[in-house]
Amino acid sequence: MSAAKNIDGKKIRVKQTLFTWSNLISLSRVFIAFPIVYLHYTNGQQVTWIIGLLVLYGMISDYLDGYVARKMNEISEWGKVLDPIADKISASILFLYTVYIGFVPLWFLIVELARDVIILGGSTYIKFARGKVAMAVMSGKWSVNALAGYWMAAFFLPEFQAVQNFFMGIALVLMFLSFIDYFHRFKLIRDGLEYN
Numbered sequence: 001m002s003a004a005k006n007i008d009g010k011k012i013r014v015k016q017t018l019f020t021w022s023n024l025i026s027l028s029r030v031f032i033a034f035p036i037v038y039l040h041y042t043n044g045q046q047v048t049w050i051i052g053l054l055v056l057y058g059m060i061s062d063y064l065d066g067y068v069a070r071k072m073n074e075i076s077e078w079g080k081v082l083d084p085i086a087d088k089i090s091a092s093i094l095f096l097y098t099v100y101i102g103f104v105p106l107w108f109l110i111v112e113l114a115r116d117v118i119i120l121g122g123s124t125y126i127k128f129a130r131g132k133v134a135m136a137v138m139s140g141k142w143s144v145n146a147l148a149g150y151w152m153a154a155f156f157l158p159e160f161q162a163v164q165n166f167f168m169g170i171a172l173v174l175m176f177l178s179f180i181d182y183f184h185r186f187k188l189i190r191d192g193l194e195y196n
Contacts, residue, residue: 007188007195017076022069026082029061033093040155045101047156055155058090059148080133087144088116094151103154108168112147115179122186134195137185139178146171 017023032054039051065083069075095112098104119140126134150167157163189195 007185007193017074017078020069020074020076020078021072022065022074023076023078023082025061025065025068026086029058029065029086030089032058033090037093037097041097041101055152062087062144062148077133080135084136084140088120091144091147091151092116094155095147098151098154103158104151108172111172112175115175119179119182122182126186126189130189130195132195134185134189137178137181139174139181143171143174143178146174 036051036054039048039054040046092113095104095109099106099109123134146167150164150171153160153164153167
């Protein structure tokens with residue numbers, strides 16, 4: 001099929017390998033959420049330099065896994081699953097904790113989880129209908145970054161409500177726009193358009 005008919009713009013060779021450096025980086029992101037929560041809770045909800053380093057690693061690893069995958073030609077079916085799942089699991093743990101301690105409203109978490117469940121349902125449908133996982137869209141990455149920005153504002157600056165509201169607004173807008181983007185992509189792939 002020609003490149004023009006590929007939803008990703010061009011055909012990319014996708015491997016079936018599980019154990020790649022990029023996949024290990026993605027997977028590591030899941031495990032940093034637990035020590036962040038534990039250290040923050042046991043330290044009287046005070047931020048320490050170790051917590052700061054763990055959050056920084058989480059941010060860097062979210063870009064590093066994709067960079068390594070492209071640079072080392074390691075784009076894989078597993079990576080297309082692990083990267084967004086790692087984002088969702090770590091974000092869910094961190095948001096659940098901040099809801100629990102009263103830094104983030106419960107309704108926001110419900111909106112975020114509902115959106116993620118619907119997108120996951122669409123991805124699962126595509127996987128079973130077409131035999132492979134669709135790659136994430138760039139607007140999805142923007143949405144993840146906006147969520148991270150809001151979470152950091154709530155976590156590191158709990159006394160600055162105006163700053164939190166600003167980042168919450170950006171996160172909600174980008175979550176909505178990326179949801180529309182995913183829905184449009186889902187329809188095109190379901191209707192037979194080729195994808196990587």
